[in-house]
Amino acid sequence: MIQFLIALAATAPQRARAALDESEIVAALRRRDAAAYTALVGTLHAPMLRLALLHVSSHAVAEEVVQDAWLALIDAIDGFEERSSLKTFVFRIVLNKARTRGARDKWVSAQAEIDAMVDLRAFADGTFDARGMWTSPPAAWGDPERLLADRQLVAFVQQQIARLPPNQARVVELRDVDGLDAVEVCALLELSEENQRVLLHRGRTRLRQAIAAYLTESKP
Secondary structure, rough: OOOHHHHHOOOOOOOOOOOOOOOHHHHHHHHOOHHHHHHHHHHHHHHHHHHHHOOOOHHHHOOOOOHHHHHHHHHHHHHHHOOOOHHHHHHHHHHHHHHHHHHHHHOOOOHHHHHOOOOHHHHOOOOEOOOOOOOOOOOOOOOHHHOOOOOOHHHHHHHHHHHHOOHHHHHHEEEEOOOHHHHHHHHOOOOHHHHHHHHHHHHOOOOOOHHHHHHHHHOO
């Protein structure tokens, strides 16, 4: 359920738009089809901006990074070998641009190494199952459909993602908001599988605790 809330909090309202087969989209981009680029911007611009914001200091800088990434895609699409998804390819361009703007030193830090060595017994506490889903909701969870329609809760979840430590926020954003799988996230962020699991678990745990506290405090 937490994954649904996170996605609802951060996904653009037009995400239900029907998508062409990815190979057709890539072919259209290589033809410099303006309509294909416009459609892709409508689908990926918001998640690209969120990813950039996790690496740079301001919204204005993030916008510049994303604009640079779109320009870079025009030149890079011809070299796209389709070994990963198009989304992952675009995100990698954004990530490289953001790192160039000076955020790389904040990301590759001693803290990341410490996180990789965290006691993995935390995964055995029973809070999450093997898929990373909650094994049981907070006591104050109530009706899931009502909560998904609670705009205040959605905004709260969005705020809590932004308050996570940057390394955790990046992994949660890519896994639970943008839908990338573990392999893609490890490749994109240059993480080991173990480190990715730890960061995702820590981020999800913080969000669960924050949501549980919010629900308890707001319950009449």
